[in-house]
Amino acid sequence: MSNSVEVLFPSNRRESITDIVKRVSASKASQKFLSDDMVAFIAAFSRAIFRDKSFRTHPELISLASWCRSKRIEGLIQEYSKVDRTLYLREKGVAFHIAPSNVDTIFVYSLFISLLAGNKNIIKVSSRNSEVIIQIIKVFFEVVAREPHFNFIKDYITVIQYENQNEITDIISFTADLRVIWGGDESILNIRKSPLRPTASEVAFPNRFSFSILDSSSYLELIEDDKSQLVDKFVADASTFGQQACSSPRLLFWLGSAIETKSACEDFSSRIQSISLTDDFFDMTERLVSITNFVARNECEVTGLRASFCNLKAPLNKEMIQSLRECHTGNNWLLHVSASSVTDLNEYLTHKDQTASYFGLSREDISNFLDSIEGRAIDRVVPIGSALNFDHVWDGHDLLMSFSRQVRVQR
Amino acid sequence: MVDLDLYKFEAPYSLNFEEKTVLMLKNLNAANGFHNDNSEEFSNIVKSLFPSYCFSAFDLADLPFLPVRAFKNLHLASVPSNDISKILTSSGTSGQKPSRIVLDSFTAQLQSKVLTSLTSYWIGKARRPMVIFDFANTRASRNQFNARAAGIAGFSTFGRKPIYALDSNLELTVNELLEYYNGYQNILGFGFTFLIWSKIISELRRKNIRLPFKENSVLIHGGGWKKIEAEKVEKEEFDSDVRAMLGFDRVINYYGMVEQVGSVYFECEKGFFHAPDFSELLIRDPLTHDVLPFGQPGLIQLLSVLPRSYPGNSILTEDIGILHGRDNCGCGRKGSFFQVLGRQTQAEPRGCSDVVL
Numbered sequence: 001m002s003n004s005v006e007v008l009f010p011s012n013r014r015e016s017i018t019d020i021v022k023r024v025s026a027s028k029a030s031q032k033f034l035s036d037d038m039v040a041f042i043a044a045f046s047r048a049i050f051r052d053k054s055f056r057t058h059p060e061l062i063s064l065a066s067w068c069r070s071k072r073i074e075g076l077i078q079e080y081s082k083v084d085r086t087l088y089l090r091e092k093g094v095a096f097h098i099a100p101s102n103v104d105t106i107f108v109y110s111l112f113i114s115l116l117a118g119n120k121n122i123i124k125v126s127s128r129n130s131e132v133i134i135q136i137i138k139v140f141f142e143v144v145a146r147e148p149h150f151n152f153i154k155d156y157i158t159v160i161q162y163e164n165q166n167e168i169t170d171i172i173s174f175t176a177d178l179r180v181i182w183g184g185d186e187s188i189l190n191i192r193k194s195p196l197r198p199t200a201s202e203v204a205f206p207n208r209f210s211f212s213i214l215d216s217s218s219y220l221e222l223i224e225d226d227k228s229q230l231v232d233k234f235v236a237d238a239s240t241f242g243q244q245a246c247s248s249p250r251l252l253f254w255l256g257s258a259i260e261t262k263s264a265c266e267d268f269s270s271r272i273q274s275i276s277l278t279d280d281f282f283d284m285t286e287r288l289v290s291i292t293n294f295v296a297r298n299e300c301e302v303t304g305l306r307a308s309f310c311n312l313k314a315p316l317n318k319e320m321i322q323s324l325r326e327c328h329t330g331n332n333w334l335l336h337v338s339a340s341s342v343t344d345l346n347e348y349l350t351h352k353d354q355t356a357s358y359f360g361l362s363r364e365d366i367s368n369f370l371d372s373i374e375g376r377a378i379d380r381v382v383p384i385g386s387a388l389n390f391d392h393v394w395d396g397h398d399l400l401m402s403f404s405r406q407v408r409v410q411r
Numbered sequence: 412m413v414d415l416d417l418y419k420f421e422a423p424y425s426l427n428f429e430e431k432t433v434l435m436l437k438n439l440n441a442a443n444g445f446h447n448d449n450s451e452e453f454s455n456i457v458k459s460l461f462p463s464y465c466f467s468a469f470d471l472a473d474l475p476f477l478p479v480r481a482f483k484n485l486h487l488a489s490v491p492s493n494d495i496s497k498i499l500t501s502s503g504t505s506g507q508k509p510s511r512i513v514l515d516s517f518t519a520q521l522q523s524k525v526l527t528s529l530t531s532y533w534i535g536k537a538r539r540p541m542v543i544f545d546f547a548n549t550r551a552s553r554n555q556f557n558a559r560a561a562g563i564a565g566f567s568t569f570g571r572k573p574i575y576a577l578d579s580n581l582e583l584t585v586n587e588l589l590e591y592y593n594g595y596q597n598i599l600g601f602g603f604t605f606l607i608w609s610k611i612i613s614e615l616r617r618k619n620i621r622l623p624f625k626e627n628s629v630l631i632h633g634g635g636w637k638k639i640e641a642e643k644v645e646k647e648e649f650d651s652d653v654r655a656m657l658g659f660d661r662v663i664n665y666y667g668m669v670e671q672v673g674s675v676y677f678e679c680e681k682g683f684f685h686a687p688d689f690s691e692l693l694i695r696d697p698l699t700h701d702v703l704p705f706g707q708p709g710l711i712q713l714l715s716v717l718p719r720s721y722p723g724n725s726i727l728t729e730d731i732g733i734l735h736g737r738d739n740c741g742c743g744r745k746g747s748f749f750q751v752l753g754r755q756t757q758a759e760p761r762g763c764s765d766v767v768l
Binding site: 284285288289291292293295296297298299300301302305306312 | 452453455456458459460462477478480481484485697698699700710727729755
């Protein structure tokens, strides 16, 4: 069977993609937008993760479980029940999700939002068989085994793996009403070679770049404990997923006078350089390769080349920031630059820029910052420490709305 | 700039470590000064990553080094483009950009002079009938050479009447080979380890053919252990298959890379690669880059006095090796002797750019 794929859920065997696609599209979809059954299943998934202590070694699973705990989902429901009553939200039908290989948990966020929209889902996960993916699948099986009334979910979730076969992507794409592509400009272009049905739609998440903005005088005023707390939050944002998530900060803008920015940046750098991380948090060879690439075009002051974080400092210029976007491939290194005000950043930003995580900015500063941006840049502004927190509004899309149909009723 | 007067080309393993270090430091400090003046990229890298280096290191460990992949990502040249006479490229594993090494005639001649000095030390000066275990069309255009073509061109100076073992359809030229073997004595064979193993030997085995044993014949092979290693082929197994199937009396392996052509590392009778007077190596910890003592596995850093047209005198490879000692190998030759264990395990391909499809 050349068209066979590895099914991870709801079965655990090889199956022909044609059969899968037939089965998924033929199954009766009885779940509506934000159905109670779906909400209950998602809450059960969250509970199952919290229950098993062995998952505590996977912080990304804990973040996932807290994002989908029942209280949070109820909040989400609240938000959407306020939607104008002339608008009825309904499922799209079959959703095809293509998960990235850098962030193992992302497919679950994408899947759960799609479940809440009432869609049936086929999810292609990375063939790399990561521990986290294996654990997630195990939890799906456990939840269904523990509470058999969740059996209906098997019609809604099909998780598969396959390698580089455009024919398979063709078959699924032409069945799907919605295609969701997580990550990778090249992959997106490649997947787009497989046509969708005329009525289908697509949401794609291309390569993005993220940075932090810190107000230097606010930083310098912090007491010792608050400084180290901020540093810990930043380290969590930057080092999780090997600094390779779209929202991982790679560049820091220090705002303030020359004296303030210099001393704030130096203090911060020396703190993150001395933090201890376990070895496999980054790959030293990859770090050296990407830093060499970058400094070949941009002379920098480099400290902590082999430390937990490596810090590069250089005077701000536009070409350098662009070159950073091209050279940076993760592995815990940062470029620090200074600017006098948040409204000076506009000229350095591009459509690639996604998350600005901040410290010491007032509501007014943020508003001025967003107003100063010309063109498409920045889809998220969050406090440092929340850069990786998944939000159902992502890359400028309200995912729950994008994954469903809005039926307009006029009287 | 490269001071070669003190090297003995007819005896390329004669300097002890102290003597070699003095020459190496003198040449590499000078070479780095030249690259610094002529390659903006190199100069930026040294200023940023090796700020305390003042072109006067007193210790080999203090010389700056470039990660080998810099030659894939950057255009690194220390001569104006008019002076470039040859471009070497690595074979490039799938999906990766190949390395591009630019040579001017000075560097190319130096490489060839040193390779000749080393090879004639091992197999003698005489030109021998030569069997090239590769495709006839591997030699591409006149001034663009990939690693395989560069190797063939380099060792071909020791051969005459060359015959290729594979035709352009990648078929083994069995009849021609048998005829050649019957017609000539003292044959020199050359080829890439992986190709010899995966194509030539396996093809002969499938056809149940053994080439006749030739006395005084020698096979030189190198490169491609990275691929073969996955098949867990032992050196002894490879050597005995080469003797039995290809009929070679002597088998000599060498370690080298396209980024430092010429000053290659031949394997001695005791099974160790040897640094000749023109090159040296250090083993570094993969995480801290500290220089490791003898016997500990780490990343291989290669030093060579030859590169002038490109800043490739000191390269941190992604190969893992063990340095066993200096000047005291059981084979009696001077120089550092080492083993190559294989490729550093590649980090998982990650980043937003790889939804695997």
